[in-house]
Amino acid sequence: MAELNGHGANGAQPPEAALVRSYIMSSGRATGTVPLDIESMLQLTWKGARDLPRLQFERASIASLCKDEILSVAELSARLHIPIGVIRVIASDLIVDGFLEAYLPSFGMADDVDLISRLIEGVRAL
């Protein structure tokens, strides 16, 4: 789960600086309280929308992106140039604080005949 050893977003920084910065963004933690997968999707809640002006730094960036779109952890990471592991920790905090709502992959999906049938129908119609 720990993904904070990666180089940070800013290519101009030496890897060490980016690494330190990643840790600072996530307050030195490697995992969040809510287990988020890379495809877990996030959306701003009414509380998040209300308090958005008061959020700061990466919390604000993540929350703003999730205002009009429901975005995955991976998309947030790509758009904000922040490593996936850091997004996970910060997003997890935002969920716990009630600012974000998460849509997690359905558990036991590989056995879910209805879901897979819907997928087949949907992909055929693409």
Next chain:
Amino acid sequence: MHSELQARTPGRSPVPVKIVVAGGFGVGKTTFVGSISDIAPLTTEAAMTMASDGIDDRGHVSAKTTTTVAMDFGRVAVDSSIVLYLFGTPGQERFGFMWNDLVKGALGAVVLVDSRRIEDSFPALDYFEQRNLAFVVAINSFEGQLFHTTTEVREALSIAPHVPVVCTDARDRRAVKGTLLSLLEVTLEQAKARVVPSSR
């Protein structure tokens, strides 16, 4: 389901589904993803723990290391609630690798094969076989050319009979759709086979 997290949105809650696209370096994974994705493929960085089983490109023999690798992915709205994410595995063919984070929760995988460099797909095949993840083997044609038949590739890679081997063209949306459908159909068969007849 995580109903307490999903209570607020009117209508059906989004359901993310993940499919992994694997294969050797330069086999066309990002092209494959891009042909069907609603968005231009995005790149993100993920940390991977790699148990090195050999010598890296600089001639160093290394122990287990953590490295950052770029990962390309795309997104397809399949219907009003299902969102399909296609993740290209980072190319680390010569190493043992930990794709666990990427593969955890995936519905299945597409292993893209360049039939001129069949051996590049061995690590991915081994990995998915061991993990018992549904997958299809898709031979990508280059410039419309296939250098080997599906039967030849199946034999060369000793692919189990229940695993489909198909031809594809990563640049062509219809071919990519067809490849995903072969995977989904296998997934469906396996799901049906696992369903214990119940009182339903």
